[in-house]
Amino acid sequence: MDDLEKRFEHDMIETVYRTTGRETGYWAAYFLRAVRRHGGVGAARRLLAAKGVSKGLMTLREKGRLDLAMETLVLRPDYAALFTDDERAIAARRLAHVEAADHPADPSGAPGHPHPNPLPHRGRGDPANRSPRHVSGREGRVRGASADVRETPCR
Numbered sequence: 001m002d003d004l005e006k007r008f009e010h011d012m013i014e015t016v017y018r019t020t021g022r023e024t025g026y027w028a029a030y031f032l033r034a035v036r037r038h039g040g041v042g043a044a045r046r047l048l049a050a051k052g053v054s055k056g057l058m059t060l061r062e063k064g065r066l067d068l069a070m071e072t073l074v075l076r077p078d079y080a081a082l083f084t085d086d087e088r089a090i091a092a093r094r095l096a097h098v099e100a101a102d103h104p105a106d107p108s109g110a111p112g113h114p115h116p117n118p119l120p121h122r123g124r125g126d127p128a129n130r131s132p133r134h135v136s137g138r139e140g141r142v143r144g145a146s147a148d149v150r151e152t153p154c155r
Contacts, residue, residue, distance in 0.1 A: 001039065004078075004079070004081065004082060005039070005040065005041050005082065007078075008040045008041055008044075008073070008079050008082055009035065009039055009040030009041070010040075011040070011073055012035050012040040012043065012044065012070065012073065013032065013035060013040075015068060015073060016028075016031065016068060016069070016070050016073060017031060017032050017035070019068055020060065020065065020068045023065065023068070024059075024060070024063045024065055024068070026056070026059050026060070026063065028056050031043070031047075031056055031070075034046065034047070041082050041083075044070055044073075044074055044083070044087075045083075045087065047070060048071075048074070048083075048087050048090045048091060053094060053097065053098060056069075056070075057069055057070075057071065057094060057098055058098065061098040061099075061101070066095060066098065066099065069095065070091075071091035071092075071094050071095050072091075072095065074087065074088060074091040075088060075091050075092060075095070
C-alpha cells in the first residue's frame with residue numbers, strides 16, 4: 001500500500017467513520033469492518049460497485065452531512081489517482097441523486113419540498129427486507145418467531 005492509499009484509508013476511518021459518528025451519532029459498524037477487511041480503497045470500490053444507494057448515504061443526507069460521505073472523499077482531487085473515471089462518476093451520480101432527492105421540484109415549477117420517502121434503502125436492517133410473520137390456526141404458532149411464542153386469537 002503506497003502513501004496515497006494509506007492517507008485515503010486514514011480519511012475513511014477518521015472522516016467518514018469517526019467524525020460522522022461523533023457529529024451525527026451514526027456509527028457505521030459495517031462500514032468500518034469493510035475498511036479494515038478490504039482496506040480503504042478496496043472498501044470504497046466495493047461500495048461503489050454495489051447497486052443502489054446505501055443506508056449510510058441516506059442517513060448522511062437526512063442529517064445534512066453529505067460532506068462526510070465516502071463518495072465525497074472519493075471525489076476529492078487528491079484521491080483521483082486511486083479511482084477510475086467510472087468509479088468517480090458513480091460517486092458523483094449518487095451524491096447528485098441524493099442531493100436532488102432532498103428538494104424535489106414540484107411539477108408545477110414551485111420550489112421543492114422534502115419527499116417523505118424519496119429513495120429506497122437497501123440492506124438487511126431495512127424493515128422492507130424482513131419476511132412477514134404469519135399466524136396459522138386458531139392458536140397457531142407465529143411463523144418467523146421463536147418456538148415458544150404463540151398467539152391466541154381474539155374472540
